[in-house]
Amino acid sequence: MSETNTLRQRLGALTGGANRWAVLAVLCVSLLLVALDSTILHVAVPSVTEDLRPGAIELLWIVDAYPLVCAALLILFGTLGDRVGRRRVLLFGYALFGVASAIAALAGNAQLLITARALLGIGGAMIMPATLSILRAVFPDRRERALAIGIWTAVAAVGAAGGPVIGGFLVQHFWWGSVFLINIPLMALILPLGRWLLPESKGANDGPWDVLGALMAAGGVLAAVLGVKRVGADRSVMEAGAVLPLLAGIVLLVLFVRRQKRRRYPLIDIGMFSRSAFSTSVACIVLAMLALVGLELIAVQYLQLVLHLTPLETGLRLLPLTFAAMAAGATGSYTLQRVGPRTMVSLGFTLTACAVLLLTLMGLDDRPWLLTSGFVVLGFGLQTTLFAAYESMLSEAPASKAGGAAAIGETSYQLGAGMGIALLGSVMNAAYIPGLREVPGVSAADAGRAGNSLGEAYQIARGLGGPAGEALYSAARHAFVHGLHVTLGVSAGLLFLGAVLGLRLPRGLEPEPVGGPGLPCAEPAAPPWLPPQPTPGTRPAPAAGGHPAPAAGSHPLPTGGGHPAPASAPTRARDRSRQP
16 A cells, blocks of 8 residues: 555656656657657668668658658557557557667668668657657646747757767768667666656547557558659659559548547547647648758758768758757747747748758858858747647647647657658659759660669769769769759748748737636546545645646636536545545
8 A cells, every 4th residue: 555655646746846847858858769760860871872772762761661650650559548558658669669779770671671660660659649748738837838848849859950960970980770779778768767757647548449540540641651752753643653642541531530520439539620720730840840851851961962071070060950949949938928829930930941042052062151051040940830839739739638639749740751751852853863864975774773862873973984974973963953952942932831821820829718728627637546636725726737726817717618616525535435
């Protein structure tokens, strides 16, 4: 009995006082690992290409198998955690992440590396849904939650933008497989910490788990993105290999939405998308991640293959983006309360679009100050957008549906990253390949193989030698820079679209009524592992997180049709007596 009481006290303390910040630290480390693996391989792509010799499609799958598989399975594992326990799924995700990292590091061919990256995606899908839902639960106060989200999004940016720096250092001093080995010591640290600090919790378990619906969502996301990838690779939207997966994905997603609308206990409450602020926030997250990850992959190839920087130098060139993102996250809570989500999201998108247009001035020669300025504005703008979008999404969703909202937000995050690589990579290929079709002295077969990637074009040019090799080398560099400019233009257009889309968000921080979308009820239901709290006199009970309930007059309680009044003391005594 004493052990049970000690456990209850330890777990109960996590929702209040300083311990909720320890929970946030564990969640941020978890997110750091997931975000790090989205980009850490980017600087190793040339080394992987030279060692494993993957084809164009295989190379794309090596890079984006992880984010796409992760995005496809977030709903599945997010809802599974509600049934069997979120901490249990999270710890299994940690273990799988470590094992898959070891397999990826030792992969001897492209197929095994793709498989390992897919396993990493499965592990990431187990890890990610818990972060936002737990954050929403342990930070019910909107101002504190805004600060926590600022830290959370800053860590995501550090992971995504810091991946190339760490990866560049490891590739330069070891080999490309070392970028995966660093996950193992981090897993060894976070696994026991998560087991000790994070409380086990489950959802309401209302109704059966819709396994078919989860598989439909996973298959729809994968098929749709595969279609986008093949459109770029096959260079024709009319080819069956490209259009059929795309159509199949769209059909599956439409059927999934219809199924969720009909079910009494859906996996995802589709009704949340009827709220303008929620759906707009989700769309903004997709667009922001699409720009960040897709552009970063292309920028890394430009720095290494066009400017011939080392992997470490490449990572250091991207470091200003990380610092700018951290600054935006640290000041996000203050900015949000001053200007509101509408201005913050639109301004962030506009800054990012201007940074992308500035980067179109890049050419065959190195211009460090131009790159640094562009990356600083890009990092600050994107982080500003992500912060305000996540805060609006979580605050708009009811507290009782925080898990579903978190799954949607994380799916949007990973889907945007995967779609960014697929879409912008396809645009890049479509603009790059025509520049190699008529190179003097180069056969059509060699030109076709050179169109797979700039790194392969360099290898063929070295093999040809003489005037033909020099012509192919020069043509490939010019074609790549031209493709980069076209891709940046497309990205800027999408970002300006995001700025217009952000105008649908609320102008300011609207007060959240007690029990409404943003804050829990006057007396939130106690977790099953905590004893009921007595009501001291007539004063309202403290809210979860250790904060006192709103003062009288700040958020008046609904007088009718709202939440039920707190139970009387005798009723609570009877309820307490029924507990084991």
